[in-house]
Amino acid sequence: MKAVHFGAGNIGRGFIGLLLSRSGYEVCFVDVNDRVVSELKRRGEYPVILASEQRETLTVTGVTALNSMSEPEAAARAVADSDLVTTAVGVSILKHIAGTIAEGLKLRKQGNAEAKLHIIACENAIGGSSQLKEHVYALLDEEMRRWADQTVAFPDAAVDRIVPLQQHEDPLQVVVEPFYEWAVDQSQMFAGFHKVEGVHYVDRLEPYIERKLFTVNTGHCSAAYIGQLQGYATIQEAMKDEKVAGHVRLVLAESGAVLIAKHGFKEAEHQAYIETTLQRFANPALTDEVSRVGRSPLRKLSPGDRLVSPATQAYERGLGYDYLARTMAAALFFTAADDVEVEELQAHLRGAGPESTLAKYTGLGADHPIVQAALRHYEELSKAR
């Protein structure tokens, strides 16, 4: 069985590629990073190290790679001949890989038209695969779309494993936390699909993706933004400071109240999920930069993402959202080298001020109580600096 995985980065190699390989797939990574692609082709395997006391090394074998910039036809051909396609490129990159997938589907219709295909976006977003489908369908004509409706499915997914930036001599080595969770919406899949070991197939994904995004990622970016304001460079350092950890707990109590009310999670079970998450953040065997965890602040401040969505849902239910608003305010101070979203955010902030910036990027408008709460926090955080 063949899988094509777009994005041979941290989560691609450290999580998705690993599980696919363990389930008997030959994995072909598609990436634009020539060094990583060349090394994967040359060696056909790479090491994944679990960040625990034992530091167990798992060797992922049976892999190869293609560069979608210099080998676009081969990448499309790989999609045409595959049994499964997955991605972990970043949600904003999905539109850039859609062309290769669309070309692959056209080739598939010519030579492999009957075989069903699942395409799963493993990104931190609600409806990531559905978003990818829209980008791909925009490039297909009516006849191709009708064929794809019967033959290609884009089940949404939630993926969870903390994989920090990697700085090793070996460009393929990847250190990952032991914990992982990968949930896939089986209601969007064709019957009789080959199960990937370790994947949790669920009938309704929403509780899983919201619990993950609004706990792990909401808490994570709160630790990054408030942590950086306190002068910390890593999540592990930041979480040792009660000012940061205490804020993260209060944020997770707010998003947790929404999750419990909406999805019926039992309070004690959800609290246990929060405690596990906090322990994962603090894992002393990992070094996770706040610059990675806070990256792309405009995406993180956007309406459907980890801050505004739980805050809006809390507001609509008459629940608290003040600490979520404080994280939004802290996001306006976030700095990271080479992050175009930081540059855009700072340029808007300098030109138009915090109220306009919060109103624009949260999509809530200036008068919204959440924006007004974030603005009050922004002013207070400004004075404290």
Ligand SMILES: NC(=O)c1ccc[n+]([C@@H]2O[C@H](COP(=O)([O-])OP(=O)(O)OC[C@H]3O[C@@H](n4cnc5c(N)ncnc54)[C@H](O)[C@@H]3O)[C@@H](O)[C@H]2O)c1
């Ligand atoms: N790292 C984590 O802890 C983690 C955990 C869960 C989910 N995620 C999600 O997984 C996705 C990837 O995150 P990551 O941390 O692995 O990032 P990463 O930067 O390590 O990996 C992204 C990879 O995509 C490649 N890429 C960029 N443009 C491409 C293109 N046009 N075609 C093919 N490949 C391209 C990059 O070269 C890179 O290798 C993101 O959506 C992220 O939110 C990350």
Ligand SMILES: O=P(O)(O)OC[C@@H](O)[C@@H](O)[C@H](O)[C@H](O)CO
């Ligand atoms: O990848 P992002 O930018 O959406 O979020 C940064 C981190 O919170 C994220 O990568 C987590 O490490 C991951 O989602 C854990 O499963």
